[in-house]
Amino acid sequence: DGGITQSPKYLFRKEGQNVTLSCEQNLNHDAMYWYRQDPGQGLRLIYYSQIVNDFQKGDIAEGYSVSREKKESFPLTVTSAQKNPTAFYLCASKSSWRDPAKNIQYFGAGTRLSVL
């Protein structure tokens, strides 16, 4: 099946620990995105990547890092510098960042991160 796969579904982080959230897509989409959702709030953009080997900071990048070594994969690392990491993390992809007509983003099922 084509789609976006996020893993794990639930993740627990200890104090001072870095954790990595996986996002894989087999839709052949160029652009990929990471969002964070807190209760009662809208989705906030952490990082995005429009092509392989390139990525840009979103609105709340501090305490996070990403890589885009392959078109299919866009992992997000939540570092120990992120002091309030508990949230629902959503990965999304879009077919082409160049074409406004193709601005529909499709989401993975998300990862819930909690701090122990």
Added chain:
Amino acid sequence: RKEVEQDPGPFNVPEGATVAFNCTYSNSASQSFFWYRQDCRKEPKLLMSVYSSGNEDGRFTAQLNRASQYISLLIRDSKLSDSATYLCVVNEVTGTASKLTFGTGTRLQVTL
């Protein structure tokens, strides 16, 4: 002022009712618009894109008013399964970057 504003609700309506949600956006350069549906503890899923002329998909009608910078979603003949949070989403293209901005969502609860 928030970039995308929605009434958080909840809207509690009986089955069969018609309900409308509005959303306002602040950036007049916004280029495309969407409604997403998000069920509790799930990912958002695209409900429909919103076009300038308005568009309809079954019981759902979306409209865009660029002059007043608002978007609406009308749901007719509400079903229990329509209960969810509806996210208004606005896309801006600046230079080579394309960015989606999400509203906080309007919660709908359809009851018997």
